[in-house]
Amino acid sequence: MKLGWDLKRNLSKRLVAWKSDDDPTPGDFTWGVVLNHYPDIYMMKGETKYHRLGPWNGLRFSGMPEMKPNPVFSYKFVNNSEEVYYSWSYNDRSPISTVVLNQTSYERPRYVWSKADKSWMLHSTMP
Numbered sequence: 001m002k003l004g005w006d007l008k009r010n011l012s013k014r015l016v017a018w019k020s021d022d023d024p025t026p027g028d029f030t031w032g033v034v035l036n037h038y039p040d041i042y043m044m045k046g047e048t049k050y051h052r053l054g055p056w057n058g059l060r061f062s063g064m065p066e067m068k069p070n071p072v073f074s075y076k077f078v079n080n081s082e083e084v085y086y087s088w089s090y091n092d093r094s095p096i097s098t099v100v101l102n103q104t105s106y107e108r109p110r111y112v113w114s115k116a117d118k119s120w121m122l123h124s125t126m127p
Contacts, residue, residue: 004085017103
């Protein structure tokens with residue numbers, strides 16, 4: 001997954017929630033990189049900041065102490081003249097994961113596919 005900006009094209013790569021479970025038109029709940037002097041990631045409800053991760057400190061976002069180096073995920077933050085983005089990946093390539101932005105609950109759950117159960121299992125939720 002990659003959230004951020006393609007600066008050459010002025011293109012934002014962010015998550016935008018559906019208006020509702022049965023209406024796939026874009027809602028007003030978004031999650032993405034905000035280009036400040038120190039780029040940050042915000043969840044926004046329209047023009048209002050709903051949740052902030054804090055700026056990247058070289059290891060993690062300052063507002064996410066639980067985001068410390070671990071054996072499950074690798075985190076990456078790139079800030080150069082062509083792009084600004086945050087990405088993450090599983091260290092073990094076998095899990096299939098999806099992140100959803102929910103307009104109704106104002107959450108960003110992460111699900112992991114369980115081969116044994118043949119279903120999506122909740123892994124974590126923000127905020």
